[in-house]
Every structure is written in C-alpha cells, then in structure tokens.
Amino acid sequence: MKGEKQIAKLVWSEGYASGLIYLDNHRRNFVDILNELVEVVNEGSCDSMLPMIFHRLAFYAEDYFTKKEMAMSDCEELPLNTYKSEHDRFSNAIHRCQQDFSDGNTNVCSELLSFLIEWFENYVKIFDENGVEYMRNRGFE
Secondary structure (H helix, E strand, O other): OOOOOOOOOOOOOHHHOOOOHHHHHHHHHHHHHHHHHHHHHHHOOHHHHHHHHHHHHHHHHHHHHHHHHHHHOOOOOOOHHHHHHHHHHHHHHHHHHHHHHHOOOOOHHHHHHHHHHHHHHHHHHHOOHHHHHHHHHOOOO
C-alpha cells in the first residue's frame, strides 16, 4: 500500500481488560492477530499471508469459544445464547471471508479487518462483569 494511508494498529487499552488472566490473554491474543492483519493490509501481502491469519483465527475460535461456552453452560443468569450468537457470527464471517478469498475477492483483507475490529469492540461490551465474575467463581484466574 505504498502511497496509501496506513491503517493504525489497535492499541491495547484497559477498557479491554477483564481482570481475569485467562480472558485477558485471549483478548490480547486476538489483538495480536488483528494487528498482524493490519500489517498484512498495510504491506499489501494479503495473497501470501491471509491463509496464516485464517489459521490463527480458526484456532482462536476453537480454543476460546468452546472452552468459554462449556464453562458457562450451566449458568442461567448469563446470556449464553447471546455469546453463542456472537461466536457463530464470528465463525460465519471468517468462513465467508475464506470463501471470498478462495474466489479471488481482492478486498477480503480489508473487509475481514473491518469486521474483526467491529466484532471485538462489540464482544468486549457484551461480556460484562457478570460473566467475568461467574468465570472467576468457576476457577478461572
């Protein structure tokens, strides 16, 4: 993207922190993946680097979402269906972007980046202190 405006990386802020090491490590990992995608977009290396980003996102979703849903499955006070819906929205968007990439869509990196930023900001707001406290009580540090 020489000559074009560079996209700024997402900077970790305390607003993203939950106070649980488990959650914050996953959130920081997500920010790292997102920032790696920022580099890919800024460098114009989508064709060669996006498959690795897809792999990292798939592992993130498999590891984080599955464990989180299992940990929260027996809590009626938390909106588990809302969390699952967001997990599905994430997974579906990644799958759609993978398909678009396979079909030769040249805008897929930018579209994926926009989605991931929006999704993360929304997801951090949805998973509030009640969810954090429940996970803390379940033994998550």
